[in-house]
Amino acid sequence: MKSRLIHKLHVALEKRFPEKRLFLRSDTETRFIRLKPETQLVAWTGGVVVVSWTIIATAILLMDSIGAGNFRAQAQRDQATYEDRLNVLSVERDTRAAEAVAAQQRFSSALDQISLMQSELLRSEDRRRELETGLEVIQANLRTTMTARRAAEDQIAALEAALAGDGTAPGGFAQSGDAAGTVDLLADALAETAAERDKIASDAEFALSHAAEMELELRLLQERNDQIFRQLEEAFTVSVEPLDNMFRAAGMNPDNVLGEIRRGYSGTGGPLTPLQFSTRGGDIDPDAARANGILGSMDRLNLYRIAAERIPFDMPVTSGFRFTSGFGMRWGRMHNGTDFAAPIGTPIVAPADGVVTFAGWSSGYGRLIKVQHAFGIETRYAHLNRMRVDVGQRVSRGDRIGDIGNSGRSTGPHLHYEIRVGGRPVNPMIYIRAGQDVF
Template sequence: MHTALERRFPERRLFIRSDNETRFIRLKSETQLVAWTGATLVVGWTIIATAILLMDSIGAGNFRAQAQRDQLIYEERLSAMSDERDMRADEAVAAQERFASALDQISVMQTQLLESETRRNELETGIDVIQATLRRTMDEREDAREELDTLVAEIEGGDGRMPGSAVEQEMNGTVDLLAAALADTADERDQVAADAEFALEHAAEMELELRLLQEKNDVIFRQLEEAMTVSVEPLDRMFRQAGLNPDDMIATVRRGYSGTGGPLTPLSFSTRGSGSDADTDRANAILNGLDEINIYRIAAERAPFDVPVKDSFRFTSGFGMRWGRMHEGTDFAAPIGTPIYATADGVVTHAGWSSGYGRLTKIQHEFGIETRYAHQNRILVSVGERVSRGEHIGDIGNSGRSTGPHLHYEVRVGGRPVNPMTYIRAGQDVF
């Protein structure tokens, strides 16, 4: 082995000379092998370490660039969602304005219908009186004519002469009386005929006016029905997208309804107590739609369709698996002190510290829904307090098991966590 090393690393001497003496250092083959091995290891380690540092630097740069691109895409998406939400809000305001205008029109329409119904009833009563008077006058005229014919026959049967002057005077007086009565009857008949003709003309005008009013009412009804459809369909779609049954929610709200006056009372345009007509049915259908919209509004305020953070924020973690564990909510990152708002009407069931949640607020809503607001910096509500949708209940913080200031927001239905974005996205089309 020494011989083999001698061939590869022959013995060498390193001479060191001073002014008055010369020395040398002998480098054996083994020493040279150890030195060569150490130098090789140092150079190899230097190369590997340099390569690792270069690859890590390049990978980190690519990761940061990808993260920046993802952030830009996410911010653009948030901006588009915000614009769409504002557009939906403007459409909802415009729909409400159209609906309010339609309500004013239906109020005016109802007043006009009632007035026209009253005028028509008065006109029909007047026509009935005129017809009765005309029939009575015609009967009296016929009776007078028969009596006159009888007297004339008696006179002719007596050879054209009266038995005496008294009888002749009486007959003359009777004839004059009958003539006057016939003249009065004729005048009255003419007046009645004129009144009847005027009443018929007025009735024709009223009929035309009623027909025009009916056409106008039909247009108003169609506008109201279209407004009802536009108003109800987004609400119904919002509840169904959130996984809630609108019929069950409406039934629950109706059972607990305590609004002033209760449900809307059906209309009746007829003043005679007769059965409902087409206009009455359409008006009552619209009123039922208004009542349904009101119930939808109450239900929407009691379900968490709102966003808990109104100021600028960014989503940092969504609902689902994260690092091998289930993340049961959505995280809204924002500076410490950013206000947190209740997403629906409800009652506070917890307001205090809760292990990894930090400062936690729990709110119980209708329909078995609960919302949770964790990692708060400050809590502004207390247990048992009733809060409304949009009420300031606390501030974003970094308490509990948290890696930075954010709000951890959860929605639970029947105690089971569900994705909060399902409710938030459903509400963006309406609110």
């Protein structure tokens, strides 16, 4: 059975691959090699396998080459798109920075104008009080004059009645020995009384006209004061509310911030000496209350200015940079700051007033600077090329503290910027965005 099956298979192969002989001739003899159907099948199968493998391998290589080219092209396109986006963000950041500078200049100009308006308001209030005092004096003189006038008129009436009755002067007037002397004496008394009456009437008329002028001037002055009050109140509403929102956006309670700043200047002679509006011993009138409210807003604005200089609302890098990594998870690890990519040597500035607590090498951070600010806030600046401050040194907002570098565990020149509150890292963009919304 088995030999029969092999015979049938051999017959079938002979139909496809008939037996062939390969002759090899030399000078002395001739030999041949017999190629059986089975041998031809094996050779044909091997050739097919080799050709198929060559075609498949070539196709795979071509597909890999095409795929790699597409991937590189896609990566280049993504990189170009990313760089375009970064350029747009850089332009937008520069625009925001310019707007912040312009807003800060407008803010300073508004403060100067408010100071001038405050001085004018105080002068106007002093003038108003002087006018009120003068008006009271004039009204007192007028009442005295009117009383004297009525007394003179009563005396004249008494004299006229005495002359019309029996021709004798009442007691209090000297009498002469004859009627002519009495008449002359009465005539002189009447003339003097009439002159005094006319003078009193003239003085009263002058006092009335002058009082009317002073009342008009006082009313105009009050209207001017009311206009100044409204302008000041509107200016402080526009200036203080964005600052309240800025501190709240940074997760800080404005009242607590102002309270701590005020406690820092509790001594006399400091920049936050309480502002008072003198009422000169009298009751506080509505204008004085409004003035005190405005001065309180000025005190609040001044406290906000001091607090803003002590909290890192500003940018640590102001020119020639782009954002590369933000706060959050990155490559399976927590990234506790924001990265600013820029050429080596780009200046790094302090975003707020503070004291340098560390300046040296720190493992993966490379050259590291730590600055302690108010309210338990600490900022860190890592991978520096150069440090320009020492431990214990006080820095002010805008002071240059170092240069961007590539030290430590870094893949390229950049600044790793951190903000920590009570030792806990927070997103620096919270403070930066809060400051950009105002400044």
